[in-house]
Ligand SMILES: *[C@@H]1O[C@H](CO)[C@@H](O)[C@H](O)[C@H]1NC(C)=O
Ligand SMILES: *[C@@H]1O[C@H](CO)[C@@H](O)[C@H](O)[C@H]1NC(C)=O
Ligand SMILES: *[C@@H]1O[C@H](CO)[C@@H](O)[C@H](O)[C@H]1NC(C)=O
């Protein structure tokens with residue numbers, strides 16, 4: 001049994017690592033944490049917690065959470081709760097060892113992963129207070145360690161630890177923050193996209209982005225290396241209007257996280273799309289790699305800087321060249337085509353290297369992306385649906401990889417694992 005059990009444990013952790021624990025289930029036996037537990041479900045933070053290993057959840061009881069729960073919108077509650085999810089493993093013993101070295105340890109929280117955390121906002125300091133007490137507080141200078149450690153609630157060593165603390169960690173401004181408050185330029189500067197940040201600032205495009213950020217915005221920010229590459233355009237040879245078009249070509253007036261891009265069929269319109277040119281992009285997907293094709297060049301999506309409904313910022317490896325401006329450029333011989341997944345085979349306009357006529361009729365398949373000035377409701381109103389569909393499609397994709405009998409074994413072992421963990 002031992003060996004078999006271990007085998008199953010290993011199998012299930014490698015193959016379906018995303019279902020290693022269930023925070024909702026872990027907290028359900030504790031009546032003191034029902035509000036906290038319900039909020040984790042409502043904010044979908046439970047899914048994020050379940051999808052991570054090596055995590056510590058600081059819970060507060062129904063009384064301590066009531067102020068936050070009753071006086072603030074769900075988006076604010078989500079921010080406050082994500083500061084209570086530490087991306088490291090701390091149990092009671094580890095907390096009390098802190099006094100050995102530095103009296104303060106700084107740790108990353110789930111809030112940091114949203115990209116909305118300015119400065120130290122996404123970090124929490126754990127401080128060994130005198131007399132064996134341990135305090136938690138925002139790492140932002142001047143914050144107090146006013147949330148104190150109470151007790152261990154549940155631990156699965158080095159995977160998930162649930163600790164009770166006296167109250168939520170309050171970082172400055174957290175009760176009034178939203179995605180539209182984020183300084184996009186500052187964020188880009190900090191993450192290797194200085195050239196792009198400088199260009200959008202000097203042309204005023206940054207203001208357009210900032211205005212769109214609370215309605216729905218996706219940015220494909222070329223890295224600084226992309227602007228230094230031999231095939232990068234010489235911007236000094238272009239008019240100001242052309243530079244603006246190129247910059248707007250790197251953004252969509254809609255919230256399109258990676259899972260949404262993967263399902264895009266046909267060309268997608270960009271913020272540069274207008275009466276004078278299509279300025280659209282085609283998305284191709286090969287496994288986890290997502291590539292944007294312009295018709296002149298293409299670029300891999302290198303990383304997700306921010307995915308925080310309704311704002312998404314990706315970095316891309318190349319400057320995207322719209323055919324409307326670069327259609328006549330000499331083209332290198334096409335490299336081997338990436339394998340395109342079957343669901344993307346029937347793309348309407350193939351990403352051929354031929355320049356696309358600006359007069360071509362606009363594609364019927366473009367997803368709705370309301371123009372900036374449109375008063376229509378953006379996707380901001382239904383953030384969770386988007387996240388859900390992404391999660392579902394990813395889960396669907398990964399389960400397809402395993403034959404039915406393996407899945408049966410895996411889910412059986414998952415059940416074993418979960419029940420072992422909970423016993
Ligand atoms: C976690 O547990 C809860 C309640 O026990 C259940 O409703 C939910 O479906 C579980 N979630 C997952 C991802 O298994
Ligand atoms: C948090 O800890 C870091 C060092 O780890 C320190 O520089 C910073 O001042 C601390 N912040 C607060 C509010 O104590
Ligand atoms: C905890 O996670 C580690 C990998 O980080 C894994 O090797 C170990 O088996 C897990 N333990 C349990 C009890 O799930």
Ligand SMILES: *[C@@H]1O[C@H](CO)[C@@H](O)[C@H](O)[C@H]1NC(C)=O
Nearest residue numbers: 182183184185186187189201
């Ligand atoms: C955003 O950050 C940039 C540089 O980091 C700064 O120049 C600009 O004033 C900031 N904008 C706002 C609205 O704070």
